[in-house]
Amino acid sequence: MRAETSAPRRSGTMHVRRADPAHAEVIGRLIRSLAAYEGHAAEVRFSDSQLRRALSGGVPRLHALLAECRGEIIGMLTYTVDFAIWVGGDVVRVDDVFVSESARRKGVGTALFDGLARICAAAGMTARWEIESANASAQAFYRSLGVDIGPKIIARWSEHAIRERAASQPLVGLKPCSDPVLTLLSVADEPGRSHAAAALYQHNVDRTGIDDRAPVGAKLVEPGTGRMVGGLWGRTELGLLFLEMMFIEANYRGKSCGGRLLMAVENEARARGCLRSVVETSSFQAPIFYQRFGYQEFGRVPFGAPGHARIFMSKDLT
Ligand SMILES: CC(C)(COP(=O)(O)OP(=O)(O)OC[C@H]1O[C@@H](n2cnc3c(N)ncnc32)[C@H](O)[C@@H]1OP(=O)(O)O)[C@@H](O)C(=O)NCCC(=O)NCCS
CATH class of the missing domain: 3.40.630.30 (Gcn5-related N-acetyltransferase (GNAT))
Structure with a gap:
């Protein structure tokens, strides 16, 4: 889908489009630039092929909007769509936002968020995201869009801390009410099978910490x-x-x-x-x-x- 919005303001002909999996490399580069800009380069460990897979499929796990000017990608916004029970529906969680240094203050960031606003408005979704408290220019930018910025403390449970906790605690299960009833199966039982397959896969992910199937x-x-x-x-x-x-x-x-x-x-x-x-x-x-x-x-x-x-x-x- 092209031209969610067009914003030629001070930047020549620019348009915002949805990314497709073929953009994984350029999106990866911009995400790494943002991590370096925020001083978190060491925490970034995805590969471009993982990113390509995340952007692929009928319901991609990751979405991205790209600002393109004369064939060059100059800005990017990535987001996921999550279910939020408080609103009883889907919300957009903005993940990474980055405009190339030479393209800043030319309306590129605004055009990306205008594109997102149209997507959210069409689906009746709100949006939320985190901002580094030290990133004053990003906060000024979001205020210019009319975004509410409120204080909230972010809890991050590191992989190491989680593993330590999980290893130190005995497995506690809910006490079964009664003995489960056994039924011998001679049909495919697809719903039961896919339920078990999903639970088993989750168990594998919990044990290995890797979710790459x-x-x-x-x-x-x-x-x-x-x-x-x-x-x-x-x-x-x-x-x-x-x-x-x-x-x-x-x-x-x-x-x-x-x-x-x-x-x-x-x-x-x-x-x-x-x-x-x-x-x-x-x-x-x-x-x-x-x-x-x-x-x-x-x-x-x-x-x-x-x-x-x-x-x-x-x-x-x-
Ligand atoms: C924050 C960022 C996405 C904004 O994109 P942009 O294309 O530069 O923003 P725009 O040109 O659309 O700015 C729109 C308005 O936001 C405000 N604004 C943007 N950058 C600002 C800054 N550095 N200081 C103060 N106000 C700013 C201004 O009101 C601006 O309007 P004006 O230029 O007419 O004064 C971009 O600067 C960027 O990529 N920064 C580095 C990465 C980053 O901080 N990402 C956000 C992580 S949460």
């Missing part, structure tokens, strides 16, 4: 018909690429389609910092295919069907 995949679509004729689906997590499912229609087999899919997905995993790839296959599926692309077997469990086995393979991606 992201889907990855590639598909092949026939140009004439638009029909999907093959694909590879998996996820990246904790430095590993997990290949979960690959399928190629029979008449497209033997035409290098599998290799193209595999290489595309492995390259994306490398770009996300993955060091190894893992796949489970069956003796009658594709162990030879994976071997050809450098996968090595590290385990096998025989099936009940004689002569067949489940095979576990991995590959070093470095």
